[in-house]
Amino acid sequence: xxxxxxxxETALDDFHPDRFPxxxxxxxxxxxxxxxxxxxxxxxxxxxxxxxxxxFCAQNPGLRIERxxxxxxxxxxxxxxxxGFRNSDLIAQLTTWAKQDGRGRVFDxxxxxxxxxxxxxxxDASWVAAExxxxxxxxxxxxxLPLCPDFLVELTSPTxxxxxxxxxxxxxxxxxxxxxxxxxADRQTIYIYRPAQQPxxxxxxxxxxxxxxxxxxxxxxxxxWQGL
Numbered sequence: 001x002x003x004x005x006x007x008x009e010t011a012l013d014d015f016h017p018d019r020f021p022x023x024x025x026x027x028x029x030x031x032x033x034x035x036x037x038x039x040x041x042x043x044x045x046x047x048x049x050x051x052x053x054x055x056f057c058a059q060n061p062g063l064r065i066e067r068x069x070x071x072x073x074x075x076x077x078x079x080x081x082x083x084g085f086r087n088s089d090l091i092a093q094l095t096t097w098a099k100q101d102g103r104g105r106v107f108d109x110x111x112x113x114x115x116x117x118x119x120x121x122x123x124d125a126s127w128v129a130a131e132x133x134x135x136x137x138x139x140x141x142x143x144x145l146p147l148c149p150d151f152l153v154e155l156t157s158p159t160x161x162x163x164x165x166x167x168x169x170x171x172x173x174x175x176x177x178x179x180x181x182x183x184x185a186d187r188q189t190i191y192i193y194r195p196a197q198q199p200x201x202x203x204x205x206x207x208x209x210x211x212x213x214x215x216x217x218x219x220x221x222x223x224x225w226q227g228l
Contacts, residue, residue: 039066040075047071050114054143057112066112067120069171076122079109082228083157086185089223090125090153097217104129104150104213114146115175121168123152127214148176150213155183155224169193179212181219188225 048056048071056073057065064076079087087109095106104127112122126149136145152172154165162184169182173193180193190208192200202208210217 039077042073042075044071044073047118048073050120050144050146053120064110064122066122067118069115069117069119071118079157083155085228086183086224087124087155090155090183090219093219094125094127094153094217097214098127101216102130105133107149112144113148114144115148115171117171117175119171119175120144121171123149123172124155125153127151129213148172150177151179151210152177153181153183155185166191166199169199179210179214181208183221183224185224185227188221190221 048067053067053073057063064078066074066076068074091106091108098104098106107126107128109122109124111126112120113126114120128145128147128149132147132150133141133145149172154169154172156162156165165182169180169191170193172180173195177193178195182191182193182199184190187203189201189203190205192202192208194200194212206222207218207220210219
């Protein structure tokens, strides 16, 4: 099975083909004109099934890997300090509320979901109703769950391109998410995504209120806006 790996020339120092598992077969490294901070795309000749994709991720634990609906793989760049700080504040607030509310469980950015369209994506934060989780076995819960979260948040970082993240948000919604927030912290703007509706932008607000699956949640934005 042939793979084409497209990475920037300056990223080659950090790329180690020997870290890829044997299922990759041949690896071709091409050098297009892309930024170092962009995701590394692996174009596959044969799509990895869910078990193969899990094995690939498990054998490369130092990489954050997503799978597009087409089957192509994306190796995502790591988060910087400010993005990590903002995301930790987001997770802390959502987790505190969810424990008090009791209707669902919160997951961080390390959690990946297998979506109905075949993509495997990781939001920065997500919430799933407890009753949906109950149908999975203990073994299934140790792997990527085949579901779309009820609620999710994507937090842009300096390496993100807003149009790309907006496209990802639309993908979440088309796969069954009931509510999504896209937070563009540097511009102090949050986009509210609801099924079958255009996103609603809110700029310069101090907080945002949950609705639908996370009704009662209030996210305070001052620390996220301020950053480090």
